[in-house]
């Protein structure tokens with residue numbers, strides 16, 4: 001049983017080597033912390049809840065509770081049980097319950113609302129989290145949401161600022177992505193059971209769909225760090241699908257199990273110092289040897305996410321003439337030799353490992369060709385929809401994080417005698433954030449549903465334009481929300497760390513979303529050109 005103390009017990013620790021304080025009726029021994037936090041001496045022996053919540057957010061308690069809490073006040077009551085009639089908003093359950101497979105249980109009717117979940121701040125979560133009906137989400141999505149949120153809130157979010165500053169995410173977190181079955185679920189295809197023994201605990205693989213994939217990325221993004229999300233899924237999410245969809249069976253069978261287990265890492269190497277969104281102009285060359293058994297690769301790739309950690313590089317190379325019909329995609333293995341990687345210093349996504357890659361006479365077996373020779377453009381294009389949708393999911397959640405942090409902060413910070421939330425100008429900022437978030441998210445849900453209802457080549461053709469437009473919409477929404485949140489947080493989002501840490505970091509991450517995967521300008525133009533072309537084929541009348 002947890003220890004209990006009276007207020008007098010705590011008061012007796014107001015001086016000396018072992019100061020105690022009270023926060024929300026829990027008792028903390030802060031002696032190990034007082035050297036780096038001398039202000040604690042002022043409140044030693046007292047209830048410091050009010051001061052604590054003025055200067056910190058929940059993340060700090062989550063991070064330090066385990067080390068510093070020694071018990072609770074004897075007056076603290078156990079949390080009341082929820083009323084039987086109305087289900088209380090749920091926080092993540094420690095142990096998510098597996099949902100049965102579709103073969104053994106009839107899922108609830110389509111559109112039936114799920115129990116309310118999370119903090120219930122309006123627009124801070126998708127509406128189906130807050131008790132509103134949805135045609136897309138069922139009990140298996142609710143179970144996954146719980147499972148991922150629990151993991152992110154306990155093992156990731158409290159440490160994200162530390163990791164971002166160190167420009168590194170601990171390797172065991174990536175390994176867990178494999179062991180929890182998440183990497184396998186992020187491929188934009190059916191769940192690849194054959195190549196991995198790992199399964200997602202709360203959803204059977206026969207029920208896995210694109211909405212599970214979406215919500216996995218969404219919940220990871222709640223940690224509020226593009227660097228974290230790109231570290232965990234940035235290379236894999238765009239580098240692995242081409243291997244799975246277009247790689248030769250022997251190659252896939254050999255390397256996919258290690259990748260899905262989180263033991264080996266893969267990235268996508270397309271962009272070069274001189275060619276980005278205009279992929280048809282890529283110059284990294286691959287020459288076939290005279291015996292036709294190998295390609296010799298020479299060239300450079302720039303801004304490659306996860307490159308420094310990667311064992312495999314899904315690489316766009318020039319095997320033929322200029323333009324899009326001379327491109328191929330090769331799976332280059334680091335252990336072949338001749339692959340150089342160095343970390344690049346960038347404005348944002350610090351912990352993602354943005355890399356400059358050099359290939360010098362790298363010998364690659366022809367068996368590592370992904371797709372057909374000189375038809376790599378199709379492989380690259382097919383990949384773009386999945387990549388862009390991933391970017392959109394992250395941008396919408398990052399926008400929500402900016403909004404949610406702002407709503408919470410606006411309820412505690414006072415200026416001119418009023419809380420920020422009581423100033424109309426602040427409510428106006430929040431309203432503009434919310435309307436953009438909801439518009440973007442609802443378009444996203446519709447696109448996910450369309451993707452799920454179509455075969456991939458059809459989706460590439462029919463949805464390419466809309467997805468490009470949505471990508472631009474989402475990055476502009478994110479940029480707007482990061483800016484407005486920064487204005488609301490003021491100086492706290494100008495300095496790094498502390499209460500404004502997420503906002504300061506996300507503000508720096510914006511360009512990492514607005515530029516790669518097709519810049520906003522190219523996306524908007526493509527959205528019209530592609531949609532008009534496709535609808536012309538459908539018989540559009542002008």
Ligand code: HEM
Nearest residue numbers: 028037039040043048051052055056060064068497498499
């Ligand atoms: C368990 C108790 C506490 C812990 C673990 C703790 C931890 C921290 C940490 C890690 C920071 C660095 C900034 C951040 O990451 O948020 C910080 C900042 C700060 N803390 Fe605490 N703290 C505690 C209690 C208190 C109390 C009781 C007070 C006030 C009497 C206080 C006042 C402050 C102030 C003024 C800052 C600087 C805020 C800023 O830069 O805006 N802390 N604290």
